[in-house]
Amino acid sequence: MKMTSTQHETQAATAATGEQFEPKIIAFCCNWCSYAGADLAGVSRLQMPTNFLVLRAMCSARVDPEHVLRAFSKGADGVMVLGCHPADCHYIGGNYRTRRRIALLKMLLEQYGLDPERLKLEWVSASEGVKFQNTVTDFVEMIREMGPNPLIEAEKQHKAERAKYGH
Amino acid sequence: MSNDMGAVMVVGGGISGVQTALDLAESGFKVYVVENKPSIGGVMSQLDKTFPTNDCSMCILSPKLVELARHPLIDLMTLSEVTEVSGEAPNFKVKVRHNPRYVDMDKCVGCGICADKCPVKVPNEYDEGLMERKAIYVPFAQAVPLKYTIDEARCLKLTKDRCGLCEKNCPAGAINYDDKPVEETVDVGAIILAPGFDAFDARLKREYGYGDYQNVLTSVEFERFLSATGPYGGHILRPSDQEAPKKVAFLQCVGSRDSNTNEYCSSVCCMYGIKQAIIAGEHTAGLEPSIFFMDIRAVGKEFEDYRARAENEYGIRMLRGTRVASIDEDPDTKNLYLRYAVDGEVFEEEFDMVILSVGLEPPKGANELSQVFNVDLNRFGFAGTDVYSPLSSSKPGVFVTGAFASPKDIPTSVAEASGAAAKAGAFIAEKRGAVEELDIEEIDVEGQEPRIGVFVCDCGINIRGTVDCPAVTDYSKNLSNVVHAEEMKYACSADAQQRIREVINDENLNRVVVASCTPRTHEALFQSTLKEAGLNPYLFEMANIRDQCSWIHQNEPERATKKSMDLVRMAVAKSRLLEPLTESKLPVTRSGVVIGGGISGMTAALDMAAQGFEVDLLEKTGELGGNAIKIFHEEDGRKVRDFANELVSRVSNTSNITVHLNTPVEDISGFVGNFKVKIRDEEIETGSIIVAVGAKEYVPKEYFYGDDKRVVTQLELENKMQQGPLDAKTIAMIQCVGSRNTEAPYCSRVCCSNAIKNAISIKKENPQAQVFVFHKDIRTYGFREDLYKEAGRLGVDFVRIPEDQPPELSKEGESLKMTARDTILGEDLVIRPDMVVLSTGIRPNEDNEELAKMLKVPLSKDKFFLEAHMKLRPVEFATNGVYLAGLAHWPKFVDESIAQASGAASRAITVISKPELKSEGIIAAVNEDLCDGCGICEPVCEYKAITITENPKNPEKKKAMVNEGLCKGCGGCVAACPSAAMEQRGFKNEQIIAAIDAALEESE
Incomplete structure (x- = not known):
């Protein structure tokens, strides 16, 4: 069906290295563009890693900073917010608000000791199945290289220490 | 729906046909859409982006296609053509031939296995032959309907009786090689032709x-x-x-x-x-x-x-x-x-x-259309229409829209499409109906512990080929509150719907989760199944384990299975917290107010009145007619002012139009269906408002205008020519006076054609006269190019001047001297004109700003009114219930104003034809106990649905209030609220967070 389709090779890599870190990623997709783009990737049978779970929102502007922080605090290694391209928003200007909120939220993440790169905002239209595939694939790879969510690691250590000293 | 509901046939499923069908259906009429291709969408579906906003074409088009296919009043007939029309409006009998698809539309689920197996490759029409499809195919991935078709000219089975692979492999048994053409005859009151172009x-x-x-x-x-x-x-x-x-x-x-x-x-x-x-x-x-x-x-x-x-x-x-x-x-x-x-x-x-x-x-087949429908074509082969009735064909009751009447862009086509719907609706207005509501009592689930049923779809082998569906089903059974889980071959099939209804009743389910394809195409189907079983349709959640799982992880069955379990767990977690939602009903004042009594305003008022609605027409000056009353030149052999006068008398003679002269609008309050328009001594209640306030001619400051009688505007020239022969041998026309300059950078659209029209009249009256037209570009678009050619033949001199160097006019003694740079000859041209005619541009009214504030609608940077979307919502504002037509929107010709005005009327009728409006289910709601009335949410709302009012519980505090008629349910305000007082129904914070937590829970 498609002339261009890339096959990812994570399985081969896993086999070679044995224990490979598998990031957990939450992807918020707006209903009208990015969720449709993700569906198109499926209809076009574009292959990509399994490490992400999509949450549908009517508009990317519905994504509350609280949702992103919640995902990180519950162990997400990366969060993506995908919306309509600028000027394409189904709700006129929601994505402009998303853009501002995500910029602020990135600053906040830094203060929590999280690399702001772990949060990604991208525009994916309903006809950009390939862009959805590439965005997901690249993000998964990037997070894989960055390693696990340090908040969770720190918490684990903290728990281990508390256990050690018998608290 | 009842059998005596008025019906319209729409021929062509491009953007024009789609819009006209949606308008008619929304106004309570039955619509038959006949499309000769396997799917709808037309040329717009092939486009990447659209000018001038560079919007993604498919993103804005496909929701309309889906809406059309789902509309209960629209009967979509693909691969079909009209073979015979008899009778007269409003009693046409139309014979339609449905050509064979060789695939049973009821059985095909669009999985694509057939195309995978099909050995025949054919260049794909959708990609202009640049890519390949199979002999069994869908034209493109987002096609509506998403049903496969066999290309009978290329299929090996149909041509040579070999192969048969699609039939062998179709898990749904949808292939039917013996499919035959079927004829049917339908009764319609009017016909709209929208076959597009080639x-x-x-x-x-x-x-x-x-x-x-x-x-x-x-x-x-x-x-x-x-x-x-x-x-x-x-x-x-x-x-x-x-x-x-x-x-x-x-x-x-x-x-x-x-x-x-x-x-x-x-x-x-x-x-x-x-x-x-x-x-x-x-x-x-x-x-x-x-x-x-x-x-x-x-x-x-x-x-x-x-x-x-x-x-x-x-x-x-x-x-x-x-x-x-x-x-x-x-x-x-x-x-x-x-x-x-x-x-x-x-x-x-x-x-x-x-x-x-x-x-x-003109579209291929235009001649056949012309014969079948008995409509005239013009000399170029497009549909023949008249400037004063741009949507009417030569046959009463048959209307045309879109590029079939002349080459045109998408917004003009969409405005016309709505306009044609208004015209067609007038023939059957007394036979307006409505979608019949299911009368099933809803089960009260309040206070009940969630009892969730999970249905896991195999989608033939589309999901099951990769995902271990039995394992996902077993996994679901162990999730808390899940009382029933089962696997289904095709969850969307009719027997599966029956089964879901049975399980809801047998197991007393109060939540349903379906793990299958995408909610974008299938949520509505399952929701109506819930409704039929007596459950509130919002107690439903979907897990997309096909499009966003099995299809994109085909080589990783184990991980895809685990991911499917994750997705089901998320859906179940959210579903536990789902609440029944009601689409609240708002009463509608079934009448219209039109602001502005020019050609656009009068046309809109007449079109609404023709469908039986009361209209108040407000005009701030002492007479109707607007700018048109000042236009003396002829269009299609008739003076514009004569037409305007005819409209004035038609308006005066229409009993359900009340004209208010010398009546500026003083204030507007309310919202869609329930506006209050305050004028001098009364308040008019209305369901919809049309803004048709027009615009005005630029009054030149340049070229001695006002000081020297030899310098006139085009309108003044027309007046002079009415009074007798012109006393001038050399006439210089200057284009873009007050347009395309730093003060008004836009093009006024009409000045080139109007100037040339006058130049032709001068030359015809006095061939010896020398007429120069100084211009940057000649913009006689469409069939108006004829004027340019005629002027050239008659010897009008067109002088192209540089963009930034307008001609200079000076006085030498008593005579005028004009110097202009001729870019084609590359030298200065000097003439001594007896008369200088300024082609003045069109400027927005100064009081637009005031009216815009009352209506809470925006203006463009040029101060014309700004529509909701420049491509697909050209005659409406983002604020529901308020519409736009004519020069208030943008400079345009008479025919374009008329078509747009009919379009605005049609959009208004979609509101006021309903006895009540339903709000969306998924809208914002305020928790008054938490709201501090800080007002952060108010400017976030693009639809002006939020107002800050006094809190009735505590008069010292303020609170936010959501107007359910205006809210579109984006949830932007919810994320903005700092005190968690705003919620989005169906996407509440606790529901989303439950899904997030479930997603990150370690699954076993």
Whole structure:
């Protein structure tokens, strides 16, 4: 069906290295563009890693900073917010608000000791199945290289220490 | 629905046909949409982006296609054609032939296994033959309906009785090689023809080598190159060597403005050429686009800005007044040599790629349409219409819309499509109906512990081929609150719906989760199943384990299975917290208010009145007629002012129109269905408002206007010519006075044609008179190109002047002296005119701002009213219930104003034809205990649905209030609220967080 389709090779890599870190990623997709783009990737049978779970929102502007922080605090290694391209928003200007909120939220993440790169905002239209595939694939790879969510690691250590000293 | 409901037939399923059908259905009429292709969407579905906003075409189109296919009052007939029409309006009998699809639409789930197995490859029409499809196919991935079709000319089984693989492999048993054409006859009250257009066949311009030279493409093909779903995934590559081109030439007017092919102007090519050049440059770094053109006809809203940006920001090279004579190909490099002349000098230049901006022609089959429907075509083969009735064919009750009547852009087509719906509706207004509501009592689930049923779909082998569906089903059974889980072969099939209903009743389910495909296409189906079983449709959640799991992880069955479990767990977690939602009903005042009594306002009022609604027409001056009453020239053999006067008397004689003269609007409150318009001594209650306040002629400050009687405007010239022969031998017309300058950068659209019309009259009356027209571009788009040609034949002198160098007028003693730079001759031209005629532009009314504030609607930066969406919502505002027509929107001709006014009337009728409006279920709601009335949410809302009011519980505090009639349910305000007082029903914070937590829970 498609002339261009890339096959990812994570399985081969896993086999070679044995224990490979598998990031957990939450992807918020707006209903009208990015969720449709993700569906198109499926209809076009574009292959990509399994490490992400999509949450549908009517508009990317519905994504509350609280949702992103919640995902990180519950162990997400990366969060993506995908919306309509600028000027394409189904709700006129929601994505402009998303853009501002995500910029602020990135600053906040830094203060929590999280690399702001772990949060990604991208525009994916309903006809950009390939862009959805590439965005997901690249993000998964990037997070894989960055390693696990340090908040969770720190918490684990903290728990281990508390256990050690018998608290 | 009842059998005596009024019905309309719409022929053609492009954007025009889709819009007209949706308007009619929303106004309570039955619609038959007849499309000869396997799916709807037309040419717009092939486009990558649309000018001047560069919107993604598919993103804005596909929701409309889905809405049409789902509408209970619309009967979509694909692969169908009309063979015979008898009777007269409103009693037409139309015979429709349904051609065989060879696939049972009820059984096909669009899985695509058939196409996978099919051995026959065929060039894909959707991609202009640049990619391949199979002999069993859907035209494109987002096709509506998403049902496969067998190409009977190419299928091995149908042509040679071999193969049969699709039948063997179809898990749904949908293939039927014995399918036959079926005829049916339907009764309709009116007919709307929207067959669109066909692109000019570029092979006919032999000198450009299209078809022989690999790197010469048409603009339609290039649109597919630009598209992410096109042959190179959105990369611009040369077909000859798949290298990125550097120099790309766009040739305008291929098959337009050309005596050898089509003499008319195709109206849209300038803008799409610029768009393609801009987008190509964005796709490929270092690309150097050049556009070869005669005049750039950037006449629409924001078009002139777009052109200026193309030149100044994107650095696109514009070769004005330059037509390429011929193209030669270097047989080795496949590079192309273009020969062209500038100022008499001949150049030859090498390019890597050439795009031919092909013109628009009448649709193939226009002659047959004309015979079957008994409608006249004009001399170019398009539908014959009149300036004063632009939507009517020659046959009463048969209307036309879109490019079938003349080449036109998408917003004009959409406005006309709505307009045609208003016209057709008038024939059957007394037979208005409504979608019959299911009368099933809803089960009260309040306070009940969640009892969740999970249905896991195999989708044949689409899901089960990768995902271990039995394992996912077993996993679901162990999730808390899940009382029932089962696997289904096709969850969307009719028997599966029956089964879901049974389980809901047997197991007393109060939540349902279906793990299958995408909610975008299937949520509504399952929701109606819930409704039929007595459950509130919002107690439903979907897990997308096909499109977003099995299909994208085909090589990783184990992980895909685990991910499917994750997705089901998330859906179950959210579903536990779902609440029943009700679409609240709002009463509607079933009447309209039209502001402005010019041609647009009167037309809109008449169209609403014709469907039986009361209309109040408010005019701030002492008479109806607006600008048109001042226009003396003729259009289609009749003076514009005569037509305006006829409208005035028709309005006065229409009993359900109340005219209020000398009546400015003082205040407007309320919302869709329930506006209150305050005028002098009363308050009018109305369901909808149409803004048709017009615009005014620019009063020149330049060229001694007002000081010297020899300097007049075009309108004044027309008045003078009414009074007798002109006393002038040399007449200089200056275009763009008060347009396309720093003060008003936009093009006023009508001045070129009006000036030329007057120039022709002068020459006809006195062939000895010398008439000069000083212009930057001549913008006689569409069939108005005829005027330009006629003026040329009559000897009118057209002098092209530079963009930034208007002619200079001085006085030498008593005589006038004009100096202008002639860019074609490259020298200054000096004349001594007896008369100077200024082609003055159109300016927005100064009080637009005041009215905009009352209506809470925006103005564009040029201070015209700004519609909700420049492409697909051209006659409505983002604020529901308020519509727009005529010069208040943008400069335009009489016929365009009329069509747009009918369009605004139609949109208004979709509101006031309903006894009550239903709000959306998924809307914002305020928790009054938490709201502090801080007001942060108020400006966030794009639809002005939020107001800050006094808190009734605590008069010292304020609170936010959501107007359910205006809220569109985006949830933007919810994320903005700092005190968690705002919630989005169906997407509440706790529901989303439950899904997030479930997603990150470690699954076993």
